[in-house]
Amino acid sequence: MARLSDDCFAHDGGGLQSLDAALADLLSRLEPVVDSESLPLGACLGRALAEPVLARLDVPPANNAAMDGYAVRYADLSQGAPTRLTLLGRAAAGRPYTGPVPAGHAVRIFTGAPMPAGLDTVLMQEDCRLEGGQVWLPAGIAKGANCRLAGEDIAAGRQALAIGRRLGPAELALVAACGHGSLRVYKPLRVALLSTGDEVHEAGASLPLGGIYDANRPMLAGLLRRLGCAVTDLGIQPDRPEALRSTLAEAASGHDAVISSGGVSAGEEDHVKAAITALGSLHLWRLAIKPGRPVALGRIASAAYFGLPGNPAAAALTFAFFARPLLARLAGYALPLLQGFAVQADFHFEKKPGRREWLRASLYPGPDGGWLARKYPLDGAAVIGSLTGSDGVLDLAQDQTGIRPGDRLLFYPREMLGF
Structure with a gap:
């Protein structure tokens, strides 16, 4: 089990960095931080190997029949006319035929049964005709037909x-x-999750003037659990420096990672930043993305720290595209690369070059059999309905500018992103 190095999340503090470059840099420094165990x-x-x-x-462990029929020796078959062979016995899954099979004989066989020694081809029972103790077999079958070979799925000793x-x-x-x-x-990555701020309140409670309900914590908890993490919900922490520092220190001592949303952005002096800096280290990564440009990464004692944007849509998207692969590496998962697919835009959109942008969109069939993408009407970083009211996310390249109907775009379904 590896431990976080002091500078694993260090950043040079320069200008905007592309998401792909930032991920490649960070993933090259990270190793799993969890122990392993043997389980039945x-x-x-859901666990990682x-x-x-x-x-x-x-x-399979032996050559076997892929369907019900008759097992034969291909050399016994006539190539231009039906063949008549003497029926010798039967072979079923778990009850193989173990005797010799002389030339000119066939064995009745059922799906999954091991092929009798010397036989190499199976003819479907529907194509054959049984007369007394003999079976008529049609011409034209290929050698090895309807027979599954030993090890064709995976051979002994090979990596599965x-x-x-x-x-x-x-x-x-x-x-x-x-x-x-x-x-x-x-073992599951142990993640402590908290929200901060005097204005943030538990859903369902009485909401005072100027207050907001905590939407990020239940969303992030769900995203983390779908990733296989063991989540400890630390609730909402008020803006009190000593209490916040104590909570973060305690969370770090019993967890592999700590995640909060909001309150940590470039140039802002707040209690979260001060507490993390006092307990470990904090680095702000300015990514060339929209939404969610500032993301905080750091270390609290031996635990990794992730500070995500406070706006819910931005928090979800930065988690899916940025935090999720980093957490997966810490948890031991080798997550496959996101595999989007091409769709056509059916809308106009103006985009500034120089940053990768994610638009929430829904799909509908186009006239040529492909998919057309319709952008959600509101694309703000705080619009939670853009997550629930769309089928997924359009990924606009960093150097891309305006979008016109018919342009090809890359689309990621919600399920692929963990939403």
């Missing part, structure tokens, strides 16, 4: 899954087939 397969869903998984046997792979239902099926009843996985 049934308890591994702490070591590669190698196949303990061939999958790499370290860092998140274990979903399909991954669990593969490692079970490879003979593993338990796996070594990373």
Whole structure:
């Protein structure tokens, strides 16, 4: 298990930096900070592999039938006319035929049954005709048809899954087939989550004049849990320096990361910044993105600190595109790169060059069979409805300027971003 270095989040404090460059820089410095444990397969869903998984046997372990029919030796078949073979026995999954099969004979076989020794082809039962103890087989079948070969899925000794792979239902099926009843996985990243500010209040409480409800904390908690993190909700912390410093110090001592939203932006002197600086280190990353340009990264004792924008849409987007891959690296996950797909714009939009911009949008079918993207009417960083009222996010390149109907844009569905 690695520990955060003192300068892992250091920033030169220069001008705006591209998101891709910032991520590449940061990810090159980070390693998993969580311990690993061995768990039975049934308890591994959603965890990240702490070591590669190698196949303990061939999958499938033997040549077997891909469907119900008749197993034959291809050399016994006539190429230009139907073939008549003598039926010798039957093979079923879990009950193989183990005897010899002389030339001119066939074996009745069922899906999943191991192929009898010397036989290499299966003909579907619907294409064959049984007469007494003999079976008529049609001409024209290819050698090896309807037969699954031993190890064709994965060969014994080969790597089935790499370290860092998140274990979903399909991954669990593969490692079970490879003979593993338990796996070594990373423990969940322990994340403390808090909101700050005297104006912020718990949803459902009486709201005083000038107050706002805390929308970010439940949203970020959900995003973190979808990433597999173990979240501790520290609630809303008031703007009191000593109390805030004490809360952050206690959170850092029992967690791998601490996340807050709002209150930390370039040039602002507030209690959050002062408390984090007193307890560890703080670096402001000015990213060439909209929304969410200022993002704070730092260290509180041995815990990583993430300070996200206070506006909810900006907090969600910077989490998805920036904080999520960094947290995943700390948690041991090897997250795949985001895979967007091309759509066509059906709107006009003016954009300044020099920053990557994310627009919330919904899709509908276009006349040519592709997808058209319709921008959500409001694109402000505080508009929560732009997240719930859209299908996903349009990713506008840093050097892109105006958007016109028909322009091709990159689109990321909400589910891919964790929303």
